Amino acid sequence: MTERLVDARLHLLGRQVLDTDGEPVRTVDDLELAGPGGGEVRAGQEAHVAAVLVGPVLATRLFGGRVPDSMLPRIAWEDVGHVGTAVELTVGSDRLDADWVEHWVRERLIGRIPGGRHDPEGDG
Amino acid sequence: MKKLLGVALGILTAIGGFVDIGDLVTNAVVGSRFGMSLAWVVVLGVVGIVLFASMSGRVAAVSGRATFEIIRERLGPRAAGANLLASFAINLLTLTAEVGGIALALHLASSVEPRLWIPVAALAVWLVLWRVKFQVMENVAGLLGLLLVGFAIALFQLGPDWGELLRQAVPPSPPGTEHPASYWYYAVALFGAAMTPYEVFFFSSGAVEERWTAKDLGTNRLNVLLGFPLGGLLSLAIAACAAVVLLPAGIEVSSLSQIVLPVAQAGGVLLLAVVILGIVAATFGAALETALSSGYTLAQYLGWSWGKFRRPARAARFHLTMIVALLVAVGILMTSVDPVAVTEMSVVFSAVALPLTYVPILVVANDPAYMGRHVNGRVANALGMVYLVIVVVAAVAAIPLMIATGAGS
Amino acid sequence: MNVGDLLDARVLGPDDAALGVVVDVRLALDVVEEPDDEPGEEEDREEAGRDAPLSAQARRDAVGSARVVGLLVGPRGAGSFHGYERTDVRSPWPIPQLVRRRHRGTFLVRWEEVAALEELPGDGAWRVRLAPGYTRLPPELR
Numbered sequence: 138m139t140e141r142l143v144d145a146r147l148h149l150l151g152r153q154v155l156d157t158d159g160e161p162v163r164t165v166d167d168l169e170l171a172g173p174g175g176g177e178v179r180a181g182q183e184a185h186v187a188a189v190l191v192g193p194v195l196a197t198r199l200f201g202g203r204v205p206d207s208m209l210p211r212i213a214w215e216d217v218g219h220v221g222t223a224v225e226l227t228v229g230s231d232r233l234d235a236d237w238v239e240h241w242v243r244e245r246l247i248g249r250i251p252g253g254r255h256d257p258e259g260d261g
Numbered sequence: 262m263k264k265l266l267g268v269a270l271g272i273l274t275a276i277g278g279f280v281d282i283g284d285l286v287t288n289a290v291v292g293s294r295f296g297m298s299l300a301w302v303v304v305l306g307v308v309g310i311v312l313f314a315s316m317s318g319r320v321a322a323v324s325g326r327a328t329f330e331i332i333r334e335r336l337g338p339r340a341a342g343a344n345l346l347a348s349f350a351i352n353l354l355t356l357t358a359e360v361g362g363i364a365l366a367l368h369l370a371s372s373v374e375p376r377l378w379i380p381v382a383a384l385a386v387w388l389v390l391w392r393v394k395f396q397v398m399e400n401v402a403g404l405l406g407l408l409l410v411g412f413a414i415a416l417f418q419l420g421p422d423w424g425e426l427l428r429q430a431v432p433p434s435p436p437g438t439e440h441p442a443s444y445w446y447y448a449v450a451l452f453g454a455a456m457t458p459y460e461v462f463f464f465s466s467g468a469v470e471e472r473w474t475a476k477d478l479g480t481n482r483l484n485v486l487l488g489f490p491l492g493g494l495l496s497l498a499i500a501a502c503a504a505v506v507l508l509p510a511g512i513e514v515s516s517l518s519q520i521v522l523p524v525a526q527a528g529g530v531l532l533l534a535v536v537i538l539g540i541v542a543a544t545f546g547a548a549l550e551t552a553l554s555s556g557y558t559l560a561q562y563l564g565w566s567w568g569k570f571r572r573p574a575r576a577a578r579f580h581l582t583m584i585v586a587l588l589v590a591v592g593i594l595m596t597s598v599d600p601v602a603v604t605e606m607s608v609v610f611s612a613v614a615l616p617l618t619y620v621p622i623l624v625v626a627n628d629p630a631y632m633g634r635h636v637n638g639r640v641a642n643a644l645g646m647v648y649l650v651i652v653v654v655a656a657v658a659a660i661p662l663m664i665a666t667g668a669g670s
Numbered sequence: 671m672n673v674g675d676l677l678d679a680r681v682l683g684p685d686d687a688a689l690g691v692v693v694d695v696r697l698a699l700d701v702v703e704e705p706d707d708e709p710g711e712e713e714d715r716e717e718a719g720r721d722a723p724l725s726a727q728a729r730r731d732a733v734g735s736a737r738v739v740g741l742l743v744g745p746r747g748a749g750s751f752h753g754y755e756r757t758d759v760r761s762p763w764p765i766p767q768l769v770r771r772r773h774r775g776t777f778l779v780r781w782e783e784v785a786a787l788e789e790l791p792g793d794g795a796w797r798v799r800l801a802p803g804y805t806r807l808p809p810e811l812r
Contacts, residue, residue, distance in 0.1 A: 221730030325725030
């Protein structure tokens with residue numbers, strides 16, 4: 138088992154999150170840390186990444202302040218499969234509730250226009 | 262044989278796709294006022310876009326990340342957000358110019374007022390983005406765009422004094438009636454017209470979507486290396502036609518009909534019809550690319566699902582963005598603003614926006630963690646550094662020159 | 671707590687000396703061996719590689735857990751452009767050189783040598799205090 142060193146801000150924050158089919162989900166906005174056994178992080182004790190936080194943090198990152206944890210969709214670190222130039226998950230995006238806006242736009246708008254679900258690369 | 266046809270198709274599409282409304286208008290204006298004394302800028306711009314397009318294609322192919330994803334990652338949310346605002350706004354301006362260009366060309370062909378063609382043009386662009394197999398449309402638009410070679414045919418038929426044209430170009434000798442500030446303003450505008458930012462967003466996103474192999478990268482490099490310079494020659498032909506017909510007569514270019522006047526004069530109605538069809542195709546193709554770029558930039562900044570190959574339902578916000586962009590473009594055009602004036606503004610602002618995309622690409626192309634063994638070689642870096650300086654100088658000089666010359670008047 | 675809480679937190683030495691701010695958090699990713707990584711199949715993969723998307727060659731590791739191993743402390747917040755002070759990339763000149771000069775003095779401290787994480791009242795900012803006898807390690811990523 139080898140280890141690879143990465144820096145959170147340099148290599149993970151702001152990176153694209155892709156689902157298991159390679160479809161973009163969101164961007165990594167923050168990483169949730171946890172201590173031993175998933176408890177609180179304490180100085181001097183082991184700490185690890187518990188989840189990837191993707192979410193509407195854009196406004197707070199631009200203007201400061203914090204978004205309450207309850208509003209931040211989280212993806213458990215166990216669902217992360219690969220880390221390369223993007224963070225690739227092992228689950229499909231539909232299973233995540235990270236993207237209710239996309240679902241909403243899909244159902245209410247785009248899905249309602251004729252041809253919205255048609256695969257442009259399907260029939261010639 | 263089939264492979265050769267494929268290669269030829271790629272190159273021809275690149276030639277036909279090089280000229281958009283920005284190149285058309287700016288080259289004609291420049292030819293009518295400065296003769297061929299700004300030809301060197303076209304050469305500079307062509308080399309720049311070849312360098313820029315290949316670098317961004319290589320970065321996207323190797324890393325699997327498109328340009329605006331890279332901008333977002335590297336600059337952090339605030340700086341990238343500012344970058345997005347500027348890039349998106351300028352892209353929208355260019356889209357407005359292209360849709361306006363389609364309408365103007367259709368107006369030339371029929372006698373139906375441009376305002377009536379604007380919604381039709383935008384709707385047609387949207388339908389293609391929504392339903393049509395993209396590669397088909399790109400090839401059709403690219404090949405029909407080749408009809409712009411009618412300008413070159415017209416130039417030959419006009420029997421110009423080639424020596425005179427050459428003398429204006431080398432060394433650059435602008436007419437004494439023009440102020441140096443205007444000369445340099447139009448140099449920046451011409452540079453921005455050749456090195457359009459949307460080309461880079463479009464290219465890199467395509468490389469990611471199509472999951473380019475090493476072979477694809479080589480093909481793309483060939484298309485760009487051969488296609489763009491030949492497209493540049495078409496630009497020069499447009500400028501030369503204006504230099505030969507409009508400059509001596511002191512005709513100022515303010516509408517599409519003046520731009521095609523040399524063609525009508527040289528080759529009559531038939532050649533004119535061919536060229537108008539070429540203009541419709543070229544601007545339509547550019548409108549497709551620019552609309553897609555507006556979707557790409559926003560979606561990539563925010564991490565949404567995007568792609569012209571995805572079902573619209575799987576990239577819902579991406580498609581919504583393009584629909585809104587087209588609606589805004591139509592809205593702007595329906596205020597009866599002159600599309601030619603919009604075009605002239607869009608090319609100057611494109612020059613201003615160039616460093617925003619160019620610097621991140623140049624930096625990432627040197628990142629071994631991203632590029633592995635495909636990092637920039639010394640030649641690419643040397644050229645890249647030279648163009649970094651040129652691009653920054655052009656961007657910084659653009660607005661002051663615009664103010665000083667009253668946008669070139 | 672989140673990584674974002676640690677970033678830009680002020681860092682104090684054991685004697686309350688101001689050492690800088692947290693520029694980044696260094697993690698160690700467990701790289702999992704992929705099941706089909708068998709020696710001897712290298713050649714077949716080379717063949718397939720030529721027709722495979724170039725992006726498949728980009729460095730991409732299957733990861734297990736991600737452990738916090740240290741904090742990068744630097745003179746300025748907001749992180750450095752590209753982290754040039756942690757790599758030895760030299761192009762395109764002069765950008766890496768300027769960034770390195772700006773962030774000179776950045777060092778790495780091991781997670782074990784963090785004595786306390788204090789949440790400040792008011793704006794919820796955090797402060798990091800290092801243990802006595804901490805060592806300043808070079809920031810380079812190996």
